[in-house]
Amino acid sequence: MENGSSNALYGPGSHRPAEPSVTPSETATTSEAEARLQAIDAEWRRAVLESIDDGMLLFDADGLVLEMNQAFVDLFGYTLDDGPFRPPYPWWPTEAEDADTFDTIRCYFDEVLAGQTEDREFAFFDRNRTRIWVRTSGTAIQHATLGTTHLRIVRDITREREAQRRRSAAADVSQAFASVDDLSDLIGIAEHGFGLLFDGDCTIQLGEDDGRYWFNARELSSPDSLPVEVQIGLDGSPSPDTIALRPGILLIPPAPGVGCRAWVQFPRARRLTVDEMVAADLLAAAFAAALSRLLAQQEASDHLTNLRLAVESHRLIGQATGILVERHRILPAEAFGRLRRASQHRNVKLRDLAEQVVESGNEPEDA
Known part of the structure; x- marks a missing residue:
């Protein structure tokens, strides 16, 4: 039966061909x-x-x-x-x-x-x-x-995501500038907002010559307590350079009647993007407008007196922020955000709420 099947396959009178033999050399050639x-x-x-x-x-x-x-x-x-x-x-x-x-x-x-x-x-x-x-x-x-x-x-897509985050943060900061009604609150929002927006530590300088005051997350008693790189940054000039690595970014809000500068020190030198520079210009203008508006609303006409009051308020806000950072092991920006949200929710000035936190030790929502 097997032979018949074979003949049927190959035709009448035909014979099934013999299976080809494979030599060792051919096997090696196939493997190669x-x-x-x-x-x-x-x-x-x-x-x-x-x-x-x-x-x-x-x-x-x-x-x-x-x-x-x-x-x-x-x-x-x-x-x-x-x-x-x-x-x-x-x-x-x-x-x-x-x-x-x-x-x-x-x-x-x-x-x-x-x-x-x-x-x-x-x-x-x-x-x-x-x-x-x-x-x-x-x-x-x-x-x-x-x-x-x-x-x-x-x-x-880091740049794309950072650009989205920056636009969102800039919008939040600009909105806060437009609605704030207290000078110390404005300085705190600017300090934390600029630092968050450009990923660095922000120092704000207000006033000119011997009437200058500095604000940042650290306690500053004199210009000598500023880090050298911050002093250099504040004394510098804005640059449109997007190629060179830079240690920080300088903002000069055009506020009439009072000298104003903000320097954001980066953790490490980096390049600035065009959208960062655009955001810096827009926010500097928004901060200047808010600063001019609040100074004009002050009952006292002496700007230096108002700045001294702002210094004291800023120190209280910084102390309250430090308490929350230490207590909850959170970042300063998050601690400041809690203070500001509690201030808005309870309709209490940020300075007064910070004073309550410092004196009572309670949470911002309970102080």
Whole structure:
């Protein structure tokens, strides 16, 4: 029966051809050919990855990173030689840094491995633990040798996110300038608002010559207590330079009748963006308008007297802020925000509320 089937397959009177024999040399040649194809495949993958300007990762069905392009290395500082990399990856936030975001990213990664490809935005970290906002997208690929692989593009959107945050913060500060009705409150809002907006420590100088006063988060008793770099910054001139690394940004609000300068010292030198400079000009003008309005409303005509009162109020607000920072282990900006929200909610001047917190030790909402 077997022979009949064979003859039927090859035709009447035909004979089934003998199976070809494979010599050891031919087997070696086949293995070499497969190895060459795999090498070509790997080179092709690398060439594709390197042709993309955005960061790119290739990982298998278990999350093991197989390839990363130079753009990814440049963005995060990790190379394949630092691996092997499996989730949780070192560029994710750790549970200690941000447990909620870590859980969110982990769940999203499980969805990616399951074949979902929805674009998402996350805050990752480079090797120095500097936060980088990214938009991640990608697809699943069936690979002949590797099986299911996942290609992910990681696009740096930090500038885009920072621009959005800056516009939002600038709008909040401008609105606060327009509605504030107390000089000490205005100075506190400007100090914390400028510092938050430009990511640094803000020092405000009001007055001229021997009638100058300085305001910042530290207790200042004289110009000698200012750090040298802050003194240099306040004595400088605004610059439109967006190329060179700069230690800070100088704002000169055009307030008539009173000298006014604000210097924001950066934690480390960096470049300024065009949108930061535009925001600086707009906020300087808004601060000058508010300052002029409040000084004009003061019953006393002596600006220096008003500035002295503002100094005392500022010290009280700074002490209350320091109490909240120490008590709750929060940032000064967050502590000041609590004071200001409680002041607005209870319709109490910020200076008076700060005095109550300092004297009673109660929370701003209860003082």
